[in-house]
Amino acid sequence: MLLSDNIINIKNIGEERSKKLQKLGIYTINDLIEYFPRDYDDRSNVCNIKDVNINEINTVKGKVITKPETTRIKHLSITKIRIDDGTGFLEILWFNQPYLKNSIKYKSNYIFTGKVVEKYGRIQMEAPDYEIIDEKELLSNGRIVPIYASTYKFPQKLFREVINQTLNNVKEQIEEFLPNEILKQNNLCSRKFAIENIHFPEDNNSFFMARYRLVFEELFLLQIKLLQIKGILEHKKCNIIIKDININPILNILPFNLTDAQNSVLKDIINDLNQNKAMNRLIQGDVGSGKTVIAQILAYITVTNGYQAAIMAPTDVLASQHFESFKKIFDKLNIKCVFLSGNQKAKEKRENYALIQSGEAKIIIGTHAIIQDKVIFKNLGTVIIDEQHRFGVKQREILSKKGQNPHTLVMTATPIPRTLALILYSDLDISIIDKLPPGRQKIDTIYVNSTYYPRIYNFIKKNADEKKQSYIICPMIEENEKTELKAVLSYTEKLKNEIFTNYSVECIHGKMKNTEKQNIMDKFYKGEIDILISTTVIEVGINVSNATIMIIENAERFGISQLHQLRGRVGRGSEKSYCVLVSDSKNNQSKQRLQTMVKYSDGFILSEKDLELRGTGDFFGTKQHGVPDMKIANLYKDIQILKQVQKVSMQLYKKDPLLLNDENKLLKAKINQFFNDIDNTVSL
Ligand code: ADP
Numbered sequence: 001m002l003l004s005d006n007i008i009n010i011k012n013i014g015e016e017r018s019k020k021l022q023k024l025g026i027y028t029i030n031d032l033i034e035y036f037p038r039d040y041d042d043r044s045n046v047c048n049i050k051d052v053n054i055n056e057i058n059t060v061k062g063k064v065i066t067k068p069e070t071t072r073i074k075h076l077s078i079t080k081i082r083i084d085d086g087t088g089f090l091e092i093l094w095f096n097q098p099y100l101k102n103s104i105k106y107k108s109n110y111i112f113t114g115k116v117v118e119k120y121g122r123i124q125m126e127a128p129d130y131e132i133i134d135e136k137e138l139l140s141n142g143r144i145v146p147i148y149a150s151t152y153k154f155p156q157k158l159f160r161e162v163i164n165q166t167l168n169n170v171k172e173q174i175e176e177f178l179p180n181e182i183l184k185q186n187n188l189c190s191r192k193f194a195i196e197n198i199h200f201p202e203d204n205n206s207f208f209m210a211r212y213r214l215v216f217e218e219l220f221l222l223q224i225k226l227l228q229i230k231g232i233l234e235h236k237k238c239n240i241i242i243k244d245i246n247i248n249p250i251l252n253i254l255p256f257n258l259t260d261a262q263n264s265v266l267k268d269i270i271n272d273l274n275q276n277k278a279m280n281r282l283i284q285g286d287v288g289s290g291k292t293v294i295a296q297i298l299a300y301i302t303v304t305n306g307y308q309a310a311i312m313a314p315t316d317v318l319a320s321q322h323f324e325s326f327k328k329i330f331d332k333l334n335i336k337c338v339f340l341s342g343n344q345k346a347k348e349k350r351e352n353y354a355l356i357q358s359g360e361a362k363i364i365i366g367t368h369a370i371i372q373d374k375v376i377f378k379n380l381g382t383v384i385i386d387e388q389h390r391f392g393v394k395q396r397e398i399l400s401k402k403g404q405n406p407h408t409l410v411m412t413a414t415p416i417p418r419t420l421a422l423i424l425y426s427d428l429d430i431s432i433i434d435k436l437p438p439g440r441q442k443i444d445t446i447y448v449n450s451t452y453y454p455r456i457y458n459f460i461k462k463n464a465d466e467k468k469q470s471y472i473i474c475p476m477i478e479e480n481e482k483t484e485l486k487a488v489l490s491y492t493e494k495l496k497n498e499i500f501t502n503y504s505v506e507c508i509h510g511k512m513k514n515t516e517k518q519n520i521m522d523k524f525y526k527g528e529i530d531i532l533i534s535t536t537v538i539e540v541g542i543n544v545s546n547a548t549i550m551i552i553e554n555a556e557r558f559g560i561s562q563l564h565q566l567r568g569r570v571g572r573g574s575e576k577s578y579c580v581l582v583s584d585s586k587n588n589q590s591k592q593r594l595q596t597m598v599k600y601s602d603g604f605i606l607s608e609k610d611l612e613l614r615g616t617g618d619f620f621g622t623k624q625h626g627v628p629d630m631k632i633a634n635l636y637k638d639i640q641i642l643k644q645v646q647k648v649s650m651q652l653y654k655k656d657p658l659l660l661n662d663e664n665k666l667l668k669a670k671i672n673q674f675f676n677d678i679d680n681t682v683s684l
């Protein structure tokens, strides 16, 4: 049997069981042995019967000294045995498992783990897990026992048997791929030891060794890969000379004073500009925290020093919104802004290209249109990227190459936990805007089920009567886009014709043409639409301060990050705003997630909570960054390991960036296999 073989080759795995395993993402033998336990149960302490703890789970070993008997009481069948371990007797019972009568062997030795109770003066163990003691290795008792995430009726006992048997078969094939030096330096156990002991730990220490190694390995592979991807963006010496920094003229025409948080970020930026290398900075600031003005000030500094500044935003709507807000300021300063979009007519584009190339256009704002070949800058000094998670590293690089190592500022409203930031942005310096501008009101968040619709609709009507606007978000799942789009459209019709007959209702969705979307957004900005029904296309950056109600239907379908983004669309003006999460989900995790949204409003706290709720797996933000799920590393708990990994991976990367040395060959192969096409999907 080879690691690459299909699981169907395993004894005891037929069509049906293999389908169940496939649902867990297990296709090959290798997938199976790398399907790490979700949890463990320490059953290694075998207790003498005379010392069992009442009302607790105990593990005991003993000989079956009575033939199993099954009795019936009404609907309940009880199967009973007695065991003896030399220190005492214990009665053991199972409920409604009459078949045990034939499978438990009289006079054989077994090991049992179950709760011991005292009833009517008798001490009994109820419904234990049991295992015969023979020459075979114990898997479910008398040791630290693995528990697998298995929702598809694949019993734990079977899981353990299958994994154990497979491991015994293939363990000699488990290859080490980490270079010897790294193993030694970091006290890592071998890969073989790690895989064996992560499933069936010999003892606590072996478990910790195994887990440490596997977490290290997982983060290490990711880190090396990210370093390789980002190698292209390394800090370079800068040819852009910024020597005059006088921002008073722009500060004087702003309608507000900068907050302390904004000032401190600005200080970081000015400090960067005074260095002799290109700035590479990320601003993280919650929605509405006022990142745009920072971009404007940086653009101002750039232009007043004789260079051009480019601002790239992920959507037309967002880019044109930026353009409007830049023009308001820079028109007054006599600095020319130009807007570029894929939707512009050829003639308009040509004119813009000419303005950019001649240097007449000082500030260039647009979508991906900015990075087209035809766009040639006269002297690009600064690149500003908004909502950067929407852009890949490659796009960031193309834009940078349009100048000579320009300064780069990327801005994101997607707060991410500290650990993830360390992983994703190790090449960037980070500034955080951690306070909102003054005068913002807290958005009241309400979590209700669908019986509340009549009240919700009335609430929206009342809001519209006061000339305030509302969003209704209907999520769509990609697989079902067609049918769901239909549902959204017919829902819109229903709301238009039956519920909100006297109001203006429109729908916006991802399948619309850009011009159509733009058209609807324009109307919404102007207040000509009372109620905007939307899939999630409005998620990023929209700023309509007159919108005060955000209804999110099927809220359980969204992750915390998206919910937070959506909620941030309201509460942008001085009016009190509300976010209503509608969900009938009975799933505990979903419920907890929505309750968390009700309780917290700070994006950074939410991001940490999200990580805490989910731990490993599809945690906050990874999916949208294109980073694969973690199998074992818990980014909430494993920050210390991560720090170590970052140190080690940086050392290795500096020595052998492309992993061409002999000792790194296997590592290189593993990385390639692990991330077949992350290059194209990851965005940092
Ligand atoms: P985001 O960080 O989400 O991009 P914006 O830059 O769009 O946020 O700012 C949100 C709103 O806050 C805008 O209307 C902006 O004019 C306003 N704003 C920004 N900074 C301040 C400030 N220091 N004082 C008052 N209002 C501010």
Ligand code: MG
Binding pocket: 291, 292, 386, 541
């Ligand atoms: Mg913004």
